[in-house]
Amino acid sequence: MTKTPPSSASDSGSRGGLFRRFILPQIVIAVTAGTLGLLWAAAQQRSQNHERMAKVAEANAVFLENQKLPRSSQLADNLSEVTHSKVGFFLSGEDLVIGNDWSTEERAVAALAKEREPKVARIGRHHALVRPIADGRAAIVVVESVGPLITFSKSSSVVPLIGMTLLAIIAAFLIARSVVRPLQKLATNVFASPSESEMQLPVSLTGRHDEIGILSRTLIQERHALLEEQELRRSSEKMALLGRLATSLAHEIKNPAAAIIMHAQSLEKHGKPHEGKLIREEGEHITSLVNQWLFVAKPQAPRTSNTDLVTLLQSLKARLAPVLEFHRSQLVFELPDSLTIHCDSQRIEQVFRNLIDNAIKAMPNGGTITIQLHQLDDGKARFTITDQGAGFSPEALKHFGETFYSEREGGMGLGLALATGVIKAHGGTLSATNRNEGGACISGTLNTSPNSF
Structure with a gap:
């Protein structure tokens, strides 16, 4: 049974959810910071416009005080042309002397500024500033038509702010993708793994x-x-x-x-x-x-005693002689004179009987089964059983010793499982490999003394 990914309906509804949760707050922060920056730039621009108008009014007032020129519409036009602002005069009383191209809104904002304290007014895009002249008999008024609140001139700080906002959004996108894409890849591989x-x-x-x-x-x-x-x-x-x-x-x-x-x-x-x-x-x-x-x-704990493994194997060979002869097989020993181990002799004999029986069945046309036995330096005895059969398949090696696993027709998968269980109960090991020259090789170890368990 394999894992199945979520259904397409739920998957389509949730796809990209983490990405959106990750990137949207960052975009909101970037846009908010950019907007606040633009508003700050607009406020700075407005303050600069006001300061410039104040300087224009101050400079024109000083000029008129020094020159004692008549306050005429011609003078208003000349000053307007020089300063690039609308310049007019409030004479004593309510008379407004201006040029010929003043609009109704410009007139209105100038009159409004004269009545206010401080003498500054704004109507729509028109800003007005009134500055009294030192002689006290007149006042100069400066009117400017301000363009959009935010301008994109080369000298403006608006362009860098917008650029920084866009860079922040792009950076948020890249960071979000660098986090979300590995997670998507991880999820895909998890669902793809059986x-x-x-x-x-x-x-x-x-x-x-x-x-x-x-x-x-x-x-x-x-x-x-x-x-x-x-x-x-x-x-x-x-x-x-x-x-x-x-x-x-x-x-x-x-x-x-x-x-x-x-x-x-x-x-x-x-x-x-x-x-x-x-x-x-x-x-x-x-x-x-x-x-x-x-x-x-x-499984039960083994009933152990000192047993000569060499004698046990020779006795087993004698009892299996008719079976070996019938299957045209030979059992060859490479044993020392004696090797005493501490074991349950009946169970150990059953292990070797099962392993020899498997080797016989692996050679339907007969062959030689070799059992080698020698003492190790760590207090264990090592044995190997080799045959001249076809060897184990990769799947059989993977499931070696597993109960009920057998590739042989009619096999119950109990022989190797029993052998593995008995050897482990004696504190030993059992493993299987294939020989390069053909055939299988079963290797195992057994304890030679009770203290080794």
């Missing part, structure tokens, strides 16, 4: 040294732990099933098998030793198979 296999994430995610890298590596570890838990659960379910099966069948099988063995022994004693021995061995094999079921389903 639930029954290890998660594979690209190095661009797992090799990062930030929080995304930590998250990627953590997901891989969690997936690995989950698969291990699932495997343990499946194994427990299999053991429970085998336990129920073995318990229910053990009594029904052992009693008839015991009767067969008893009659086979009687045949051996009364003139038919060959037939009796063959029947007895097959009956013992049936009993051994039931015991394997019971051991795998309900």
